[in-house]
Amino acid sequence: MIIDIHGHYTTAPRALEAWRKRQIDALGDPAAAPRAGELSISDDELRETIEANQLKKMDERGIDLTIFSPRASFMAHHIGDFATSAVWSAICNELCHRVACLYPDRFAGAAMLPQSPGADPRTCVPELERCVKEYGFVAVNLSPDPSGGHWTAPPLHDRSWYPVYEKLVEFGIPAMIHVSSSCNPCFHTTGAHYLNADTTAFMQCLTSDLFADFPTLRFVIPHGGGAVPYHWGRFRGLAQELGKPPLREHLLRNIFFDTCVYHQPGIDLLTRVIPVDNVLFASEMIGAVRGIDPETGFAYDDTRRYIEAAPHLGPGDRHKIYEGNARRVYPRLDALLSSRRRPA
Ligand SMILES: [Zn+2]
Secondary structure, three states: OOEEEEEEEOOOOHHHHHHHHHHHHOOOOHHHOOOHHHOOOOHHHHHHHHHHHHHHHHHHHOOOEEEEEEOHHHHOOOOOOHHHHHHHHHHHHHHHHHHHHHOOOOEEEEEEOOOOOOOOHHHHHHHHHHHHHOOOOOEEEEOOOOOOOOOOOOOOOOHHHHHHHHHHHHHOOOEEEOOOOOOOOOOOHHHHHHHHHHHHHHHHHHHOOHHHHOOOOOEEEOHHHOOOOOOHHHHHHHHHHOOOOOHHHHOOOOEEEEOOOOOHHHHHHHHHHOOHHHEEOOOOOOOOOOOEEOOOOEEOOOOHHHHHHOOOOOHHHHHHHHHHHHHHHOHHHHHHHHHHOOOO
């Protein structure tokens, strides 16, 4: 199987965006806020947006299944307060759930959380619980910076995050550490903020002993780990100076990187530097970079080509990257896939 662990519903019907605009316009006047029930999207509309986009590309590229979460840049936790995020998260998660129900062999859901600047992360637990228990979601996206580029939240090792981690461990689901749009003009959302956050999250874990407290907690750091693989020597050296164990021991039992790196040399570096057991196939297709690379003639985000062409990877390595690691890191996905296998 080829499992893409990083897909977002970037092509959701326009009505979703229109509803969100009404929600934002009503921020100063709660009485004018739209109710969740006022958003009406039919199954046919969902099918149209999926079949012409994600599913089409998955078929073209030979991707069997995508772990599918709400559009990351639209999470925009910095808008409004917890109540704003709670309604918005519930709506977006439900749409991903409906897509997974329409195409149960092709999509598995992952949740966005109703985070909000200054709100106790504990407030996200009920939505997390709902998405796992009611929807059968296999992962969540957790933003280390709900402020949208101002970094006002405590680092990921702060104990205020622990109630979320306790729930993740209890359910056996990983968190993809994923920020949303930047409202700080210094940081371009997908070109700077995302990659900064990936690097920052890794360093927050490095300086702490978070995984001593949560030995089975798993984080997936997307976009190839930001600057981490490229600067692996720096991180190893910093860990050494801080008296931490070697990174393989300190972090690589718990931290995994995806392959959303949009050129061959980048994938080659990622898969040479980071142990293959810690690399998960992903494309984040129809996302940040949607164009065709004139140097190759193929879409930048067609990451399967790079994995196929990486000269040092053997069939066993590719199997781990495409399927094996995902089934280990996302045990609820593994259970879902195993339960579908018909008895002989
Ligand atoms: Zn993403």
